[in-house]
Amino acid sequence: MKDTIAAGMRVVQAGPLAMIEDGGRVGVRHLGVTQSGAADWVSHYWANWLLGNSPDSAALEIVVGGGLTLEVERATRLALVGADLDARLDDEPLVPGTSFAVREGQRLVFRQPCDGLRVYLAFPGGLEAPEVLGSRSTTPREQLGGLHGDGQPLKAGDRLAWRGEPNDERSIPERLLPPMPRPGCRLAMVPGAQIAEFTGSSLYAAFNTDWRVDDRADRMGARLRGPTLQCRLGSMISEGIPLGAVQVPPDGQPIVLLNDRQTIGGYPRLGALTPIAAARLAQCLPGQEVKLVAVSRERAVADYRRMLQNFSDGVPMTR
Amino acid sequence: MRAGIETTAMDVLMIRLFDTIEETNMAWIIAADRALREAFGETLIDLVPSYTTLMLHYDCLELEHREAHRRIREALDDLQPADTQAGKRHEIPVWYDLSVGPELQRVAERAGVTVETVIQRHCDHDYCVFALGFAPGYGFMGLVEEALATPRLETPRHKVAAGSVGIAGRQTAIYPLPSPGGWNILGRTAVPLFEHARRGDPLLKPGDRVRFKAVSRDEFEAQGGDITPLEERP
Numbered sequence: 001m002k003d004t005i006a007a008g009m010r011v012v013q014a015g016p017l018a019m020i021e022d023g024g025r026v027g028v029r030h031l032g033v034t035q036s037g038a039a040d041w042v043s044h045y046w047a048n049w050l051l052g053n054s055p056d057s058a059a060l061e062i063v064v065g066g067g068l069t070l071e072v073e074r075a076t077r078l079a080l081v082g083a084d085l086d087a088r089l090d091d092e093p094l095v096p097g098t099s100f101a102v103r104e105g106q107r108l109v110f111r112q113p114c115d116g117l118r119v120y121l122a123f124p125g126g127l128e129a130p131e132v133l134g135s136r137s138t139t140p141r142e143q144l145g146g147l148h149g150d151g152q153p154l155k156a157g158d159r160l161a162w163r164g165e166p167n168d169e170r171s172i173p174e175r176l177l178p179p180m181p182r183p184g185c186r187l188a189m190v191p192g193a194q195i196a197e198f199t200g201s202s203l204y205a206a207f208n209t210d211w212r213v214d215d216r217a218d219r220m221g222a223r224l225r226g227p228t229l230q231c232r233l234g235s236m237i238s239e240g241i242p243l244g245a246v247q248v249p250p251d252g253q254p255i256v257l258l259n260d261r262q263t264i265g266g267y268p269r270l271g272a273l274t275p276i277a278a279a280r281l282a283q284c285l286p287g288q289e290v291k292l293v294a295v296s297r298e299r300a301v302a303d304y305r306r307m308l309q310n311f312s313d314g315v316p317m318t319r
Numbered sequence: 320m321r322a323g324i325e326t327t328a329m330d331v332l333m334i335r336l337f338d339t340i341e342e343t344n345m346a347w348i349i350a351a352d353r354a355l356r357e358a359f360g361e362t363l364i365d366l367v368p369s370y371t372t373l374m375l376h377y378d379c380l381e382l383e384h385r386e387a388h389r390r391i392r393e394a395l396d397d398l399q400p401a402d403t404q405a406g407k408r409h410e411i412p413v414w415y416d417l418s419v420g421p422e423l424q425r426v427a428e429r430a431g432v433t434v435e436t437v438i439q440r441h442c443d444h445d446y447c448v449f450a451l452g453f454a455p456g457y458g459f460m461g462l463v464e465e466a467l468a469t470p471r472l473e474t475p476r477h478k479v480a481a482g483s484v485g486i487a488g489r490q491t492a493i494y495p496l497p498s499p500g501g502w503n504i505l506g507r508t509a510v511p512l513f514e515h516a517r518r519g520d521p522l523l524k525p526g527d528r529v530r531f532k533a534v535s536r537d538e539f540e541a542q543g544g545d546i547t548p549l550e551e552r553p
Contacts, residue, residue: 026364026365027363027364027365028365028519029365029366029367029376030352030365030366030367030368030451031451031455031456031516031519031521032451032452032453032454032455032456032457032516032521033455033516132517133517133519141454141496141498142454142455142496143496143513143517144455144517190326190328190329191326192325192326192327192328193325193326193327193333237339237340237369237370237371237372238369238370238450238452238459239333239367239369239370239371239372239374240327240331240333240367240369240372240373240374241374242327242328242331242374242376243328244328245327245328262452262453262454263367263451263452263453264367264369264450264452264453265452269327271328272327272328272329272331274329275329297326297329297384298384300329301329301330301379301384304329304379304380305380308380
């Protein structure tokens with residue numbers, strides 16, 4: 001790593017939420033520190049892939065857009081993958097799933113969600129930021145990570161620097177572009193140990209309902225609205241919570257826990273979404289209809305392997 | 320050691336050692352934590368011990384499910400409890416005062432004793448650290464004597480100050496960071512729990528023992544404590 005890296009982009013206007021995220025904090029969950037990292041890790045991975053970065057490189061996770069404006073101070077090539085937030089480069093629309101050159105003085109603006117919720121903006125070699133507990137990921141609640149290491153999202157006046165040089169242009173094969181959620185979007189879930197404690201009618205409802213993503217959805221978790229699920233267990237002794245856990249508090253409305261979830265908790269669970277399904281849920285806007293679909297652990301691992309294989313198709317990459 | 324192994328996610332297993340919260344669990348949980356870390360080595364992604372369980376996240380690209388099960392069984396087969404005297408003992412200075420610990424009154428009323436007695440009795444016990452969670456470096460401790468046990472506030476506070484010492488049921492804990500919270504707050508400590516956790520080395524670890532010591536406002540301030548009163552209950 002170079003001692004000093006010249007900044008190359010300035011935040012002119014901060015939108016509602018834009019944060020530096022990488023592959024998250026690994027091996028620290030026992031300290032009470034959350035996983036963090038890119039919520040739609042599939043799009044994040046592809047954004048880094050487009051620039052030839054290592055897949056865990058720090059990129060910007062931009063939520064909603066809402067007027068986030070960045071001014072280029074040093075020419076380079078960037079990549080954008082994920083939601084369509086009506087992003088513009090000097091008023092020219094940018095297509096998610098591509099990389100593009102930027103020149104000094106140009107402005108990037110992210111306006112509003114047209115399809116999906118989060119988009120990843122990757123930089124050559126990944127963004128520069130201090131590593132905190134092994135990661136640059138921003139977790140405001142824990143005051144960890146981000147540009148200054150204190151967990152703050154981007155704010156006006158911040159200057160971003162990156163760690164590498166632009167590569168040759170790459171493109172993602174059309175068939176491999178991560179799709180944004182559609183109505184009735186299927187979320188694969190591996191059933192967990194407490195599933196037998198739910199009543200028969202609740203289990204039927206769990207897998208045959210068009211659940212609606214509630215307004216209360218963020219990087220900690222997304223609440224689903226639908227029929228009331230009943231579990232014979234009220235609450236349990238707190239235990240570790242995996243990514244994608246579908247927990248059901250006493251009000252019977254499931255909450256799917258995502259990257260910034262607390263490390264332990266005591267509500268019974270139907271199971272846990274697969275990592276691919278968790279990434280998909282992270283792209284759902286409030287009101288989106290989703291279905292829970294039970295899959296075997298074997299099937300989930302096979303799908304996960306295939307996804308990682310997609311990343312390496314054509315180009316060898318170290319994981 | 321007999322343990323239940325449950326599927327918790329695609330690449331996560333829950334290892335269930337006990338059904339109830341007991342201080343005696345800790346020697347086994349700590350021993351299992353060490354044995355599992357050794358058994359999984361590089362294939363371990365995260366291991367999260369709690370009161371009665373350990374959640375094990377392994378690398379499913381490197382390790383078959385069946386092999387993960389086998390390693391768990393083998394690691395726990397001849398398990399011996401860890402030496403419970405090996406845990407550290409901490410004395411945590413606390414400024415107990417209604418301005419920074421408004422629920423001193425509530426706990427006292429429920430127990431039918433004076434505020435002074437609540438303070439004295441909260442300090443008069445070695446608490447065991449059962450688990451870390453909720454926030455970086457947040458240790459769930461217990462057990463608070465039955466008479467002082469007080470349920471969570473019906474409406475959590477929007478913001479509990481860093482260093483706040485609270486009670487919920489028969490548990491007690493210290494908030495390392497300002498955060499929303501529903502525990503009954505009794506006082507505040509100047510010990511910088513978050514700074515330790517941020518370096519990856521939390522002050523309180525499972526199996527440690529903690530004794531609270533009442534200090535004066537002057538001592539608390541000299542230790543670097545912040546005397547800003549806690550916001551009223553919402």
